[in-house]
Amino acid sequence: MASPFSNVTDLDSVFHSFDKDGDGKISAAELTACMRNIGEELSLEDAEAFVQLADRDGDGLLDLEEFVKLVEVEGEEERDRDLRAAFKMYEDEGDGCITPGSLKRMLSRLGTSRAIDECRTMICRFDLNGDGVLSFDEFRIMMMMV
Template identity: 80%
Template sequence: MASPRSNVTGLDAVFRFFDKDGDGKISAAELTLCMRTVGEELSLEDAEAFVALVDGDGDGLLGFEEFVKVVEVEGEEETERGLRAAFEMYESEGEGCITPRSLKRMLSRLGTSSGIHECAAMICRYDLDGDGVLSFEEFRSMMTMV
């Protein structure tokens, strides 16, 4: 029976897939084998280095808790990359921020017609420092509120 924590994370099946010998730990060899199974090449040396990097208890293996931490960090990094890409679409003027003009331009490309004053009002809702534009940090805050 799966532990309550593994049910919460939904990663217990993935962990069991990687844990080929069923000992409750993932070795570098198991990691290499599983990565190959999903079409990724990972040398044993690289797998050993990776395991050593994230091995919190120093046993040379990845336990479930260590595995969850790795997956959560990867998910956060992927989310950050997605937010950065979305921000760059709206920040089309190369100023490092979303201006009312760049917001209007992107909304127009997406098929929504908004005037410059409406775009300024949209920005104003999430403009934490009151400078009339959205920085990446303000954009990230806005996206996590939505």
């Protein structure tokens, strides 16, 4: 999943749209107001906690660099959530891993029929610990490589 902000120029534009007073910093109040403008509710307390999370220089405000780091972390968390949802689709047996059988079933549902041996081979390429199944971490690596 790509971040909606594909480069620093995009993030710079977003940062400046949030920085209503033009001081080069985003306050919790500015963050709350901007989130409300895009239809998201964010309490001042939550905005303050959010700012504090990324505020590296301790001034209670976000500069551009801090904002970029915060957005990158949020993007990673969103990708992780998406990957976990995809993993759960393949891991339909509920045992926390993708087995050759669960991979075969999911591929069939997606219209791509594979023999069980082909599924074992697919899993083997990314099965880092050699247990014959894919854990979430192995699945994440596989998805980054495809």
